[in-house]
Amino acid sequence: MVCSPLGAVTYLSTVWGGRASDVEMVRASDFISSKFHQPRDQLLADRGFTMVEEFVKQLSPKEVEVSSKKC
Incomplete structure (x- = not known):
């Protein structure tokens, strides 16, 4: 799932099961x-x-x- 800065869902990939890695899912999702x-x-x-x-x-x-200090 991908969200815009305002929180709207802008992309939703297909469901993955098992032991797929984040990298594998991103590459396969286009x-x-x-x-x-x-x-x-x-x-x-x-x-x-x-x-x-x-x-x-x-x-x-x-x-x-800078980004670490904002968290």
Whole structure:
């Protein structure tokens, strides 16, 4: 499931059972394709999500520090 900053559900994948990993589900769902995003959209993921090569930008150390202080 994907939500907008205002909390609206914007994407809902099919149900997965068993021991599928988050990475496997994202790759199979086609969510990262351009048909679901506008050119300036920002995609955020939980800490430890390992699909860095699929996304354009990773947070800088300063951005990580600032975002950690807001939590």
